[in-house]
Amino acid sequence: MQLRVPEKLAMTLCLLVTSLTAPPHLSLALVTLMLIARRAIPGLRPMDNPTARRFRTVLGFLLGGAIIMTFLNGVLIREGPILFQWAGISLYDGGIEFGVRTGSRLLLMTSALLILFGSTPLSGITTFLHQIGVPIQIVMTIHLTVHFVASMPSRIERIYSAQEARGAPLRAHSLSRMFSLMSILSPLILSSIVESIERGKALELRGYSSAPRRADDTVPFSSPYSILTICFLLLSIAALLLPWLLG
């Protein structure tokens, strides 16, 4: 099945809404389903190997973070019966439940967004949004934000390499890596912001901000209202309304 941008956007919207309203076991089931779909459906596969690697790394870190967060919640939020006790440390049911709910929500949101941006070129998303009449300022903001986030790892790598070439042992061990990251954080963010401003300036100089919607399209474009898109949109509404209707 070859998913197009509208279907993928509708699916991501549906998953984001569901992550906010669904119970943890459904969220975790959906995460598993998404991971299977990412392998099975060509339209959801990563665009290239580095993207696939980044997806695995981010999801791995997130999973680890979610487990630690659940454990800490179980210890710190002392609600409900004690599930487990060892060496004076007690895990409470209420805390664990809260941790699992938050963790599963975070996992579903992140995997949905990672799959969308990993399998769809940014140009495809911005072109589609422009074509359906989303205001150009919003499209430009999305473009600049995604570009900003996506360029961060390569920017960090460049700074590390440049400093290491001068003999600074930035990546000697995990601790030095962590401390050095702290020290480059502010120049890194500042330079990224400056580049975003310049990029916005360049787009404006090419008439982007004042652009009317294109009269004709060279990019193949078919109606965004396919059955699948409508199904996903209806599911999003249902996910939003059901918890409210069921009290």
Added chain:
Amino acid sequence: MAPRITIDNLAYRYFAAGNPVFVGLSLEIPPGTCCAVLGPTGAGKTTLLEILSGIAGSQCKTSVAEGIIQIGENQYEPIPKATLFPGVGLLLQDPDVQISGIRDTVAAEVEFTLEQLSISATDRQRRVRDILADLGLSPLSQRHPLGVSGGERQRIALASVLVASPSLLLLDEPANALDSRSQHLLKGILRSRKETTTIILTDYSIDFALGLADMFVVLAAGRLVFQGTSTDFFKALVSMQDLLPIEYWKLLQSRLPKTRVRIPL
């Protein structure tokens, strides 16, 4: 048709309480001229181009400007408040920033500029084909715009500006990332445009502007130090010693064509 550019008594500052970038700057650039704006770092070269393109007025809402700018028949008082696309094209210093990344091929990236205008798809594609051929980019037309060499990226950025056929072309240090072969190619492209386009380019050293510019303007700390033809510039350089930072003056002096007599440093 190439426009005449007139700047009359321009004063500009980024903030009301800030230091002025320009004070009483007046310039006149005849139609179809290639004008090189020289000056040390912080002289106001880039700001001048940004004012003429309209991006300074559009992006910096806190800026304060006085004076009059005239581009062809259009008079702006004090400065344009929106970008003057497609009549004025500005090539920024960094080609990586100029390439939008919104499109996946060089041809589509260049065509992106025309998508902002009401031009039919057939016309757009014809103009893109022509400009890519002019700039020697046809073999790269299906490559990713960011997956090419620095010199090629510079030419793609230039193509994305030229494709809109601006009558005033502004180039901010265009030779920065270019090797000598690419510089030579770029000079040829600019020379071929002189009949229909007024060109203003900035250059830190004089290397790129030599043999290309008909007119030289020298700025220092926002003030006009010199404006005139290339012949006058070479003669006047000696007298600019006190008006420019000494290191910069020495740099210009060292770049003079070898046939001219240099003043011993």
